[in-house]
Amino acid sequence: MANKTNFVLSFIFLIKLSCSYSQGIEEQRKYCVKNADTFEVSLKKDPTIGGISLLHHADDVYYDLYLDSPDYTLKRNGYSLRFRKRISNENGVSYSFQLKSEMVDLNGVRMEVEESDLSFYKFLQDTSIIHLTDIIDPLFDFADTKIPTIALQKCRETLQEWLIFKSNAPILPFQQLKSLNAVLFNDAMIGSFAPVLVGKSLRSRFHGVIDPEQNDSLYRSTIRNQIAFKELPKKLQENDTLNWIFEASLDKSQFVPLEENPRTIDLIEFEVENKFFIPERGAQLIDSFQKEAETKYNLGPVTKSKYAQAIDILHN
Amino acid sequence: MFLLRGLLKTFLLFVFYSTSPIYSQVASPVASTIPMPVELSFYFQKDSLVNLEHIRSTCNLLTDPNALYKDGFLLPARKKAFIRYVKTISEQLELAYLLKKKIDTKTIELVYQLEWMRLSFIQKAESNSTIKLSFHEKKQLFLNTLKSKNSRRIAIPQANFSTEYESIYSSFFTELVDSLCPEERFDLLAKKKKINAKTQMIVLANQFSIGGSAPKFEVLDLDIENKWIIKWGDEVHTDIFCSRLFAGLGYDVDHPYYYTENLILIFDGVSNVKTPEELLDSLNIKYGVNIQNYMGKTGKVTGEMAKSLPSLTPFIGKPYAQFVECSLEARPDRVKRLGSFMPYALKNDSRMELRGSLLAQIFIDNWDTKEDNTALTLVNKGNKHYRLSAIFSDLGTSMGVHISWLNQDFKVGLVNELPWEAVKIKGQKLVFTSRMNSLVDLYKKTNYEDLRWMALKIAAIDSVGLRSMIEAAHWPKAIGELYFHKMASRRASILRAFHVLDPHPIAFTKQLTIHENGKCVVKKGKLLKAADLATYPISYINFKGRMRNYGK
Structure with a gap:
């Protein structure tokens, strides 16, 4: 009877936890990497760490455009707000608008909410109707060119007009900010946000899986991840013997402030994001992975977001 | 009560709109050229432009996950597809506002859909909160x-x-x-909703579905993408026939299908209902109906079974149940209620x-x-x-x-x-x-x-x-x-x-x-x-x- 009650309670807990996850909480761990190239080569040579195999599946390019108020209210309050453009061989080009919180501690839980599809957002530039993505594209390009142009300035102004106009619109990052602090993040504050930093990241992506051929005992002792088939990455849809635990990525990023002759900031990070349907079990498996990875590759845990790190470097 | 509430709501809306200065200034000229339901007039200004403030108020209510209550009622969970659809409508109306577009049939249709979703969303919240009828x-x-x-x-x-x-x-x-x-x-409707009721169905136990007086249990496809509801009792045949008849008359309907032993329900350990016996007991407690007569073969999936049905392989050793008869109603991922x-x-x-x-x-x-x-x-x-x-x-x-x-x-x-x-x-x-x-x-x-x-x-x-x-x-x-x-x-x-x-x-x-x-x-x-x-x-x-x- 007691067992039954415990099971029911833990089931309710899991349901609640999985609900909160789906509403915008991710469990992420970040590590600074001393030498990215050596680390990448090592991963390819010996991809099993702590019983988990890293399956390299994509090399993507990310552009991030961070927004903040002139006095960095978002950063000071532990948030980062960005437009992201992702170029992937697998899925082509996609855009999103994301709000993330800083990690509170090393347990890696972060709030993340996003508008995952910007394709239907349009605005007026002068008298022409223009897609939002066409407004932010030239700003992303600055990460490569680092040359401010008149067209870029025009898009910057249009984006600011969009922010002012949309401050009360049904856009999830804005709704979330108001929910977090309605007084601070009022319409005027959101309307004061402007692009401050743009970055480009080369991201090597890996699925963290338990492969029965590499670790049969762990495979047998771990319940299968209950994820809808369509939610599974393509590679794992094709190979249903692998049990998906987490996603990992190695980012080589360069950030520049949106100004003339910008200073560049280079960051290299390895990230792991829990994807297991029972988050605690996923976290346990990531713990084992982390323990071995720290010893083997001298990885150091990081809590600050790339945005916070870059702004700190710029301000010091 | 909900009928009365509905009547009251309609009456209040009528009183509100007919006395509201916005309505009296706006609706008359608008309504004289393009007829529309009275509830929609609030979405337009006196100059026949869309009322951005009202549109945003509705869209924020429908999409903001932080808005948990409305008039004391707990709002239902908002599905991703629903949020996306509201936002696509919202964006078209916002653009119409920016372009200073006068009211036309297209904007009326967009506003109609928005208001329809709002009313239905709130009705669901009210209905969910009614635990027992008075x-x-x-x-x-x-x-x-x-x-x-x-x-x-x-x-x-x-x-x-x-x-x-x-x-x-x-x-x-x-x-x-x-x-x-x-x-x-x-069948055409089912095809459009990508419902695939196979001759042989294998489903995974999930959870009890809420509401109703007929015993039912929610299950999942093997791809864990589509939900289904197994129903037993006196509605098994009637629901199947009547849904087809209504579809034949031109209406959209639910999609129930008849199954016997060609449906295998697996208790894979993820659901809180772990065995056929637990299912029987729980249905009896929840609905006061004993479905013992509907139970067919039960046991644990064997290698022999997996040989003839390979998709059973991952479930060897797990409890299963078959039924003398039941209906299996589709709750496809493509359809959000x-x-x-x-x-x-x-x-x-x-x-x-x-x-x-x-x-x-x-x-x-x-x-x-x-x-x-x-x-x-x-x-x-x-x-x-x-x-x-x-x-x-x-x-x-x-x-x-x-x-x-x-x-x-x-x-x-x-x-x-x-x-x-x-x-x-x-x-x-x-x-x-x-x-x-x-x-x-x-x-x-x-x-x-x-x-x-x-x-x-x-x-x-x-x-x-x-x-x-x-x-x-x-x-x-x-x-x-x-x-x-x-x-x-x-x-x-x-x-x-x-x-x-x-x-x-x-x-x-x-x-x-x-x-x-x-x-x-x-x-x-x-x-x-x-x-x-x-x-x-x-x-x-x-x-x-x-x-x-x-x-x-």
Whole structure:
């Protein structure tokens, strides 16, 4: 009877936890990497760490455009707000608008909410109707060119007009900010946000899986991840013997402030994001992975977001 | 209570809009050129531009996950597809505002959809919060049931009435594909929703679904993408038949399918229901119904089973159950359900295709016609394109219903209880024989012409169509045959009453007699006790049913 009650309670807990996850909480761990190239080569040579195999599946390019108020209210309050453009061989080009919180501690839980599809957002530039993505594209390009142009300035102004106009619109990052602090993040504050930093990241992506051929005992002792088939990455849809635990990525990023002759900031990070349907079990498996990875590759845990790190470097 | 609440809401809306300065300034010039439901006028300004503030207020309510309550009611979870659809509408309206576009039919349609979703979303919140019906509400449903039999009368117009109808195309309410045979429409709808009811289904135990009085349990496809609901009891056959019939008449519906041992339910350990025994016990506690008679083979999946059905391989050693019979209703990932389709709002009660559905309800003798048994759904058409569709849901409380006043229980699918005639002509009036527990507002406004429009749809069902719908329901052979004759007779009574020339007369006899294995099972149009074999999990004669809890 007691067992039954415990099971029911833990089931309710899991349901609640999985609900909160789906509403915008991710469990992420970040590590600074001393030498990215050596680390990448090592991963390819010996991809099993702590019983988990890293399956390299994509090399993507990310552009991030961070927004903040002139006095960095978002950063000071532990948030980062960005437009992201992702170029992937697998899925082509996609855009999103994301709000993330800083990690509170090393347990890696972060709030993340996003508008995952910007394709239907349009605005007026002068008298022409223009897609939002066409407004932010030239700003992303600055990460490569680092040359401010008149067209870029025009898009910057249009984006600011969009922010002012949309401050009360049904856009999830804005709704979330108001929910977090309605007084601070009022319409005027959101309307004061402007692009401050743009970055480009080369991201090597890996699925963290338990492969029965590499670790049969762990495979047998771990319940299968209950994820809808369509939610599974393509590679794992094709190979249903692998049990998906987490996603990992190695980012080589360069950030520049949106100004003339910008200073560049280079960051290299390895990230792991829990994807297991029972988050605690996923976290346990990531713990084992982390323990071995720290010893083997001298990885150091990081809590600050790339945005916070870059702004700190710029301000010091 | 919800009916009263609906009435009150409509009244308050009327009072508000008719006294609101915005309405009086705006609606008159607008309404004079483009007619629209009164609820929509609030979305426009006096200069006929869209009212951005009001649009944002609605869209924020519908999309903001942090908005948990409205007027004290806990709002339902918002599905991703729903949020996305609201935002695409919102963006089109915001652009119309920026471009200073004057009111036109396109903006009205966008605003209509937005307001429809808002009303339905709030209705769902209110409905979810009603744990139990009050004594007064139960009394009202009881009185409706009592009053409706043989008392609903429609006057036959004395003057010439229109017999020509404009083709009604309403993308939200009907799936009228006149070129398609009525019996083929159900499968077409299912195909559009990517419902794949395979001959052999393997499903995983998930959780108890909420509401209703019929025992049911939610399960998942093997790809954990689509949900299904297994149902047992007296609605197994009726729901399947009536959903196909309504689809045949042009409406969107739920999609139940009949299964026997070709459905294997696996208890893979993820659900809190871990064994067939636990399922039985829990259903008994939750619904007060013992489905023991429906249980077929149970045990643990073996290697032998996996050899003949390879998709069972990952579940070797896990408990499973098969059933003597059940219905499996699709809850596809492509279809998101909101609340009711709001029969009393947005001028829906002026729609002939909705008012006419009263005759369809009468045709199947549906008792439970509450607003909660309608649903507004959002259907993914693929490539992130969606459309709203109103569906008639839970049509199984039909095809011969017995309501016990003393025990407060009821039973459906009692073929002997289904009258041979759906409608009778008494003098200058038509009298309907069905009982209904609720007469939603739009049915109160239904007139002869609306019903005649539906009679023409009913006329399109021919012998082949009716037979195929009855076969899909898998009644025991003699009972299916008796239903065929009764429905043919009911159809004929409808066509006769509405002076519709029958394009496909279906032969029937009220004196139907059937022998099975040398035993008379149907005599002179009546199912005999002898047919009530012990092999059926439920009696088709015995009145003892389940408690009426009106879906709560």
